[in-house]
Amino acid sequence: MLIVVGSALAALGIIPDAAPLTDFVLPDECTYQQLRAGLCEAGGDPGLAIGGHQHQPGSQPPAPEPPSRPGPPGGQTQPIGGPGPGTGPETPAGPGGEPGGWQCLDPAQQVIGGTCLTDPAPDPDPATEPEPSAQPPAIPPLTAYDVEVFVPTPAAPTIEPFGVAIARAPMNVAIATASQTVGGELFGLPMSVTFTPELLTIDYGDGTIAEVAQAAPTWEQLGQEQLSPTATGHTYAERGTAAVSVDVSYSAVVDFGPWGIHPVGGYVVAEGPTTDVHIYEKQSYLVAQTCAENPSGPGC
Amino acid sequence: MPRTAAAIATVVALAAALTACAAQPEPEPEWTEEAAYAEAEEVFRAYIAASDFESHEDESVYVTGDLRELHDGEDVFEGHDIQTRGESVLTQFTPTSFRTVGDEASVDALACFDDSTFEMNIDGGGWTSPREDPIYAVELSFASVDGELLVSHLDETAALEC
Numbered sequence: 001m002l003i004v005v006g007s008a009l010a011a012l013g014i015i016p017d018a019a020p021l022t023d024f025v026l027p028d029e030c031t032y033q034q035l036r037a038g039l040c041e042a043g044g045d046p047g048l049a050i051g052g053h054q055h056q057p058g059s060q061p062p063a064p065e066p067p068s069r070p071g072p073p074g075g076q077t078q079p080i081g082g083p084g085p086g087t088g089p090e091t092p093a094g095p096g097g098e099p100g101g102w103q104c105l106d107p108a109q110q111v112i113g114g115t116c117l118t119d120p121a122p123d124p125d126p127a128t129e130p131e132p133s134a135q136p137p138a139i140p141p142l143t144a145y146d147v148e149v150f151v152p153t154p155a156a157p158t159i160e161p162f163g164v165a166i167a168r169a170p171m172n173v174a175i176a177t178a179s180q181t182v183g184g185e186l187f188g189l190p191m192s193v194t195f196t197p198e199l200l201t202i203d204y205g206d207g208t209i210a211e212v213a214q215a216a217p218t219w220e221q222l223g224q225e226q227l228s229p230t231a232t233g234h235t236y237a238e239r240g241t242a243a244v245s246v247d248v249s250y251s252a253v254v255d256f257g258p259w260g261i262h263p264v265g266g267y268v269v270a271e272g273p274t275t276d277v278h279i280y281e282k283q284s285y286l287v288a289q290t291c292a293e294n295p296s297g298p299g300c
Numbered sequence: 301m302p303r304t305a306a307a308i309a310t311v312v313a314l315a316a317a318l319t320a321c322a323a324q325p326e327p328e329p330e331w332t333e334e335a336a337y338a339e340a341e342e343v344f345r346a347y348i349a350a351s352d353f354e355s356h357e358d359e360s361v362y363v364t365g366d367l368r369e370l371h372d373g374e375d376v377f378e379g380h381d382i383q384t385r386g387e388s389v390l391t392q393f394t395p396t397s398f399r400t401v402g403d404e405a406s407v408d409a410l411a412c413f414d415d416s417t418f419e420m421n422i423d424g425g426g427w428t429s430p431r432e433d434p435i436y437a438v439e440l441s442f443a444s445v446d447g448e449l450l451v452s453h454l455d456e457t458a459a460l461e462c
Contacts, residue, residue, distance in 0.1 A: 036388055
């Protein structure tokens with residue numbers, strides 16, 4: 001959740017400080033109206049929209065936190081002065097004699113200016129927080145986007161035989177997949193999300209893409225001979241180098257503990273790393289002598 | 301004679317069976333990249349048209365997921381007298397990825413807006429450009445719901461210079 005402790009509109013003075021626009025909670029989203037109103041500016045004054053945290057794809061999920069009401073967490077700004085003349089109740093000027101205005105601290109205790117409009121009232125007593133069972137939070141239907149930041153990155157595939165391929169002979173792509181559970185926070189609630197692999201999409205790097213269900217075992221695990229066809233194998237037509245990758249599509253369920261287990265709609269796709277596979281060509285010659293015996297012989 | 305009749309009956313039955321098979325149309329692929337990109341842009345344009353402050357359309361029909369939740373939640377503009385003038389121009393819409401899993405499709409995109417002429421007058425406080433940077437980029441995601449793409453994610457981004 002992105003906690004907005006001051007809005008651009010309020011900072012620009014077009015909304016009174018006391019207006020309810022100045023302190024509200026946004027998820028990692030903005031409506032188009034909020035975008036136009038400058039409530040989500042990415043590159044703007046950091047004093048306008050700070051505090052809390054925002055998940056970014058590829059970032060580590062945050063550590064679980066106890067459930068809390070929506071509101072400014074520890075990263076919020078802290079007012080250290082009063083409003084200036086004309087903006088609220090009269091208060092003395094700051095220590096340096098500067099005229100009025102809120103002076104705010106960021107989490108590093110640095111003064112960031114007068115755009116912090118957080119209500120200076122202290123946080124409510126945690127003891128008065130409602131019990132989870134007394135006031136269950138409203139958890140919306142979950143989509144793959146909600147949990148994609150938690151999805152595990154697939155391992156690099158194992159290319160058989162020995163990390164290379166032979167033109168016009170079957171190679172095999174193997175990858176180990178298993179259900180994984182990741183802890184984190186969603187909608188301000190601690191939770192764990194369990195990802196179950198459902199589909200593997202193998203890109204062989206030569207324009208061929210195959211989809212297989214759940215598993216891509218090795219030849220040994222299959223009990224097959226090397227260079228034998230498999231469901232996840234492929235035969236390259238010519239030599240060269242191919243970039244092979246395996247994307248894993250997971251189904252997911254989120255366990256919110258006392259608030260229940262919620263399924264996630266759709267699949268979460270984790271893109272796997274790319275592995276370069278050198279494709280060699282095998283040629284056989286029937287010769288009278290070994291290469292050691294006749295280094296200039298065919299194929300030597 | 302009975303043998304001839306049986307042969308004819310077999311041929312007729314076989315022909316009928318083949319005709320029945322042929323009558324079944326081949327299932328069309330549910331999504332193509334081009335179609336998904338075109339639909340994504342169309343849906344996004346419809347969404348921003350419906351999101352105009354003066355519009356009385358229900359823009360939430362174009363969104364899903366977290367964004368739908370945001371639309372269904374508290375309206376931060378409620379209770380304020382909002383007037384606008386000028387326009388927001390979608391200057392660029394660039395799809396960046398397309399994926400399908402089974403029957404489901406998703407599209408990611410980047411877009412640019414130019415709000416240089418857009419101003420707001422809130423609660424009679426005077427006309428002001430609400431944004432510090434009137435030219436900005438947004439990141440978008442679309443997800444299919446019952447065969448239609450809907451906007452599932454919208455936020456500003458620094459990943460694109462507009």
